[in-house]
Amino acid sequence: MTALHTADSVGLGERLSRWADRHRKWVFAGPAIGFTVLLLAVPLGWTLFLSVTDSKRSVRRAFDFNGIENYLGALTDFERFWPSVGRTAYFTVAALVFELIFGMIIALLLWKPFRGQGFIRTVVLLPLVATPVAVGMMWRLLFEPNIGFVNEMLSWVGIPPQPWLADPATSLTTLVFVDIWQWTPMVALILLAGLTSLSDEPQEAARVDGANDWQRFWYVTVPLMRPVIVAAVLLRGIDALKTFDILYATKGKGGGSSHDVETLNVYAYGLSFDYNEYGLASAVLILFFLIILAVIWVLQMQRKGRDS
Amino acid sequence: MKYGSKTARVLAVASAVALTGALVSCSGGSDVDENADVSGETIRVTLVNHVWTEAFKDLIPEFEKETGVTVEVTQLAEDQLSDQYNVKLNAGTDEIDVMMYRPLQEGKLFADNGYLADLTDLVNSDEFDWSDFQDGPASLTTYQDAVYGVPIITERTVLAYRKDLLEAAGLDVPQTLEELETAAATIHEQNPDVAGYIGRTGKSAAVTQFSAFLFSSGGKWINDDGTSAIGSDEARGAYELYGRLIHDYTDATINPEMSWAESFAVFQQGQAAFIADADSLYKNLIDPEQSTVADQVGFAAFPAGSAGSKPYNVASWALAINETSAHKDAAWQFIDWAASKEKTIQMTELGVTGARTSAWADESAIADYPADLLEAIKINGENGVGQDRPLVIQVAQAREIVGDPITTAISGGDVNASVDAADEAFNAFLVEDAE
Numbered sequence: 001m002t003a004l005h006t007a008d009s010v011g012l013g014e015r016l017s018r019w020a021d022r023h024r025k026w027v028f029a030g031p032a033i034g035f036t037v038l039l040l041a042v043p044l045g046w047t048l049f050l051s052v053t054d055s056k057r058s059v060r061r062a063f064d065f066n067g068i069e070n071y072l073g074a075l076t077d078f079e080r081f082w083p084s085v086g087r088t089a090y091f092t093v094a095a096l097v098f099e100l101i102f103g104m105i106i107a108l109l110l111w112k113p114f115r116g117q118g119f120i121r122t123v124v125l126l127p128l129v130a131t132p133v134a135v136g137m138m139w140r141l142l143f144e145p146n147i148g149f150v151n152e153m154l155s156w157v158g159i160p161p162q163p164w165l166a167d168p169a170t171s172l173t174t175l176v177f178v179d180i181w182q183w184t185p186m187v188a189l190i191l192l193a194g195l196t197s198l199s200d201e202p203q204e205a206a207r208v209d210g211a212n213d214w215q216r217f218w219y220v221t222v223p224l225m226r227p228v229i230v231a232a233v234l235l236r237g238i239d240a241l242k243t244f245d246i247l248y249a250t251k252g253k254g255g256g257s258s259h260d261v262e263t264l265n266v267y268a269y270g271l272s273f274d275y276n277e278y279g280l281a282s283a284v285l286i287l288f289f290l291i292i293l294a295v296i297w298v299l300q301m302q303r304k305g306r307d308s
Numbered sequence: 309m310k311y312g313s314k315t316a317r318v319l320a321v322a323s324a325v326a327l328t329g330a331l332v333s334c335s336g337g338s339d340v341d342e343n344a345d346v347s348g349e350t351i352r353v354t355l356v357n358h359v360w361t362e363a364f365k366d367l368i369p370e371f372e373k374e375t376g377v378t379v380e381v382t383q384l385a386e387d388q389l390s391d392q393y394n395v396k397l398n399a400g401t402d403e404i405d406v407m408m409y410r411p412l413q414e415g416k417l418f419a420d421n422g423y424l425a426d427l428t429d430l431v432n433s434d435e436f437d438w439s440d441f442q443d444g445p446a447s448l449t450t451y452q453d454a455v456y457g458v459p460i461i462t463e464r465t466v467l468a469y470r471k472d473l474l475e476a477a478g479l480d481v482p483q484t485l486e487e488l489e490t491a492a493a494t495i496h497e498q499n500p501d502v503a504g505y506i507g508r509t510g511k512s513a514a515v516t517q518f519s520a521f522l523f524s525s526g527g528k529w530i531n532d533d534g535t536s537a538i539g540s541d542e543a544r545g546a547y548e549l550y551g552r553l554i555h556d557y558t559d560a561t562i563n564p565e566m567s568w569a570e571s572f573a574v575f576q577q578g579q580a581a582f583i584a585d586a587d588s589l590y591k592n593l594i595d596p597e598q599s600t601v602a603d604q605v606g607f608a609a610f611p612a613g614s615a616g617s618k619p620y621n622v623a624s625w626a627l628a629i630n631e632t633s634a635h636k637d638a639a640w641q642f643i644d645w646a647a648s649k650e651k652t653i654q655m656t657e658l659g660v661t662g663a664r665t666s667a668w669a670d671e672s673a674i675a676d677y678p679a680d681l682l683e684a685i686k687i688n689g690e691n692g693v694g695q696d697r698p699l700v701i702q703v704a705q706a707r708e709i710v711g712d713p714i715t716t717a718i719s720g721g722d723v724n725a726s727v728d729a730a731d732e733a734f735n736a737f738l739v740e741d742a743e
Contacts, residue, residue, distance in 0.1 A: 057701065058421040059398050145561035147577070166563045253387065254708065257511035257564050257715050273391050274704040276417070 044289075051282035059278055070283035080259065080267060081284065085291075087172055087255075088263040092240040095179040099236060100229070102180065103187030108217075110188070111195045128185040136249025139178045140165065143250075165250055168260035175261055178246055183239070187232050194228030195221070230303045234296070241292055244269065264288045340430060340629075346638035347376030351405040353642065354382045356389045358625065359591065360461050361408070363658040364646065371645050377638045390414070397423045397630070404630045405639040411448040411457055411626045416701045418628070419451035425629040428455045430640055440649065444694035445623030445663040458647045459623030459663035460655075464688035465520035465696075466587035466619070466681065467608045470601060473499065473581045481606065485524060485549060485613045488582065495581040496557040504557030506571050506580035507550070509718050511711035512704070513567035514550075516696040517585055518714050519620050521546040524613030529698040529710060534738060538710055539731035542614070547727060551717020564715060576600060584610060587685055588624065588661045594678065607680045609687035621692020623663055661685065698734075700741045709734045 255262030271281035449457035492504025
């Protein structure tokens with residue numbers, strides 16, 4: 001009996017060890033999976049659950065299931081929801097296009113070594129390390145119509161004061177500028193990393209063939225850089241889509257008095273924190289989530305297509 | 309299928325807890341022992357950035373010494389405070405014991421949600437003397453006959469003006485809204501770089517200060533039958549007047565997002581002749597470190613409109629106990645001490661306008677207030693209306709709706725069309741809010 005008992009104990013340990021060996025990938029990935037489930041799946045599941053209820057005022061109150069009513073409500077709302085979608089798209093695309101252009105120019109300028117390069121790189125990267133809320137508050141002061149430094153500077157050259165953030169017609173574009181100011185360095189950094197990893201040979205070959213600077217850039221550098229550019233678009237694009245800090249810090253709840261910078265993120269935040277409409281806010285967030293997934297899918301497909 | 313059930317609530321609370329990482333714990337009832345030995349306990353007190361908080365924080369060690377309770381203070385800006393309550397109270401947190409909250413903005417919502425402990429029996433003790441609290445502020449912390457909060461700060465709209473500009477123009481202090489407009493126009497005409505009048509312009513932010521114009525013009529937010537009252541001729545007149553004051557008598561570019569801090573900044577820099585805002589903020593105008601015109605500021609009661617002078621007289625902030633607090637005994641002892649007659653007098657001396665009648669009657673407590681401000685507070689207190697925004701459950705939405713014509717008026721738009729649209733939207737809102 002004793003011998004059998006000992007054999008059993010050893011057997012259990014061995015069995016566990018073999019099981020762990022066989023499922024090594026799960027054992028190592030387990031904590032990460034658990035963490036992901038806790039931090040991603042649970043909130044997402046809870047949001048999905050709330051989105052089909054009429055929960056409002058407090059999630060601790062009684063609520064009814066209302067099916068897809070919140071989704072229909074959002075999708076037929078041309079006063080707040082669809083304009084928010086439009087603003088989100090405008091903000092993302094405009095910011096991204098200019099950040100790519102300026103980022104590429106900066107990356108090209110910093111590509112080849114020159115005197116004082118370290119200093120210039122540090123200066124260029126400075127906006128990147130600032131907290132977005134602080135950036136928002138800083139620009140809010142700079143753009144203040146009457147006492148702001150921007151209008152003060154314009155007055156030196158005889159240009160009358162501009163409303164910038166104050167005018168609903170110009171506020172979102174002004175914030176696109178702030179986003180470009182802050183995030184172009186990140187795009188430049190990614191592109192610079194890509195440029196420095198490129199082999200010199202294709203450039204040399206093109207040079208021997210008589211290609212000028214522009215031709216070498218457009219027909220050699222850009223195609224070689226395509227995977228890096230797509231990566232930058234993916235990273236920055238998703239970030240721009242869900243921008244919140246600078247919008248909130250400059251225009252407050254609701255994206256300003258006329259909701260003029262109310263993107264989907266700001267709209268969902270307002271529904272949840274200002275209106276306590278948890279069901280509707282959750283539906284808007286799920287729709288937003290689906291939009292982001294769709295964008296990622298399109299970009300990934302494009303990358304795969306090009307890679308193949 | 310009705311999901312007011314226990315299962316749905318348990319699921320809701322459990323999931324919310326997973327989201328925030330907070331632990332749910334219930335204290336099991338709201339019975340509070342006023343005389344309990346709370347020594348050694350720690351209470352978490354959440355306060356807003358406010359002159360009351362700045363003055364009061366220094367006194368807290370006294371309470372800790374007296375009771376042996378450790379007080380952990382979290383101090384936040386108004387919006388952040390509101391957001392934190394939303395998240396934590398929704399999750400049933402016990403991480404907050406004492407909360408500073410806005411009775412006008414969140415009082416009904418929080419009480420209706422069951423977030424606040426019932427303090428009725430506690431405030432009615434002889435020692436605390438609930439009858440010493442002014443009626444208007446006290447009524448704002450009462451919901452369905454139960455008291456849920458103790459008012460600590462009161463406010464009335466007071467008119468602040470530049471004495472030098474008025475004198476140069478040969479004008480008296482305006483007693484009526486008509487005189488205010490004439491004075492604003494005259495001063496701006498004589499001083500093109502000075503705005504005749506400055507006020508809040510942000511849609512929601514402006515609602516509270518606009519209310520004095522509305523009430524004094526004979527308007528109100530909601531009719532007695534629960535329908536919208538903002539479509540009345542009186543309300544339209546008030547919207548137009550508020551818009552004209554800010555739009556017509558300035559050459560500056562109007563920033564449509566101004567709350568009190570931004571509009572005060574304009575006045576502090578000597579760029580405006582008049583401003584009507586909360587009297588509790590008066591120090592911002594007469595403090596030479598903040599205001600370039602500190603020595604030229606005068607105060608007056610709110611000018612009379614066709615219905616007389618009717619500014620609001622409200623409790624802007626109150627203290628309450630979180631219903632799920634595990635330290636209600638200590639939390640009450642803190643509030644009892646913080647809102648006591650003695651402490652209210654001390655706070656009044658420091659320039660914070662409280663809700664206890666006894667403090668206003670104490671000559672030494674009010675000795676340092678400017679005489680004209682005290683006179684204005686007295687008159688405004690007598691004429692004051694006990695609300696500054698629609699008293700509904702979902703106040704934020706209501707403010708956006710009734711605030712829309714304000715921004716239209718300020719931008720020089722079609723006020724009547726904007727009022728028609730807001731009136732219709734407000735009626736629909738009121739039906740939903742009452743459900």
